[in-house]
Amino acid sequence: MQLFCQWQHTLQGFGVDQVAAEQVFTRLIEAYSTSDRHYHTLKHIDHVLSIINTLQAYAQDLTAVQLAAWFHDVVYDTQAQDNEERSADYACELLISLGIPTNTLATVSRLILHTKNHQAATDDYDSYILLDADLAILAAHPDQYREYANAIRQEYAWVPELDYIKGRRQVLERFWQRQRIYFTPLMFEVAEQIARSNLQAEIQILEQSHR
Numbered sequence: 001m002q003l004f005c006q007w008q009h010t011l012q013g014f015g016v017d018q019v020a021a022e023q024v025f026t027r028l029i030e031a032y033s034t035s036d037r038h039y040h041t042l043k044h045i046d047h048v049l050s051i052i053n054t055l056q057a058y059a060q061d062l063t064a065v066q067l068a069a070w071f072h073d074v075v076y077d078t079q080a081q082d083n084e085e086r087s088a089d090y091a092c093e094l095l096i097s098l099g100i101p102t103n104t105l106a107t108v109s110r111l112i113l114h115t116k117n118h119q120a121a122t123d124d125y126d127s128y129i130l131l132d133a134d135l136a137i138l139a140a141h142p143d144q145y146r147e148y149a150n151a152i153r154q155e156y157a158w159v160p161e162l163d164y165i166k167g168r169r170q171v172l173e174r175f176w177q178r179q180r181i182y183f184t185p186l187m188f189e190v191a192e193q194i195a196r197s198n199l200q201a202e203i204q205i206l207e208q209s210h211r
Helices: 002-014 018-032 040-052 062-071 085-097 101-112 125-132 140-156 161-176 184-209
Strands: none
Touching: 002 040, 002 062, 018 040, 018 085, 040 062, 040 101, 040 125, 062 085, 062 101, 062 125, 085 101, 101 125, 140 161, 140 184, 161 184
């Protein structure tokens, strides 16, 4: 119910038909509730929306950021390479049906596509907010972080252990080697060092299990 209230609140400025809004919400719930999802679930969306709310002072188009959050993982196939593109297309398809303006659709699509490589143009604060919210889990309490890491492994259950260790390490090391993981000043200040500690810990665990 809380999530539905947030969905309604995000749409309230567009005069969207209530029945249509509920239908799209139902499709979102179904997409994020499939049995092959262990981390990229409604819990993740709720967490991302919560962090966006914390960072909203940086936003240029807060509603577009929120809409992008709802749709950014709506297509999630661990054996595909085009999830972000398909999620952006799906977002546009459903938001067009709600009568969302073209300029908002373009922003939502751009924001979702930036989650592919977690990079954004200088001073693109709307992207910064979404990317920081999406990666906020990296700065979670170590117990929560381990739950997240285990859930990701479950989503890639089809990948052999050694292949997973290699691939996961590459992903983590890419973030670790960045000049900064978080783009917004607030997240950089409060979360950067915690995220780096968590990444380093997981990398060490993967190295040990590879021996």
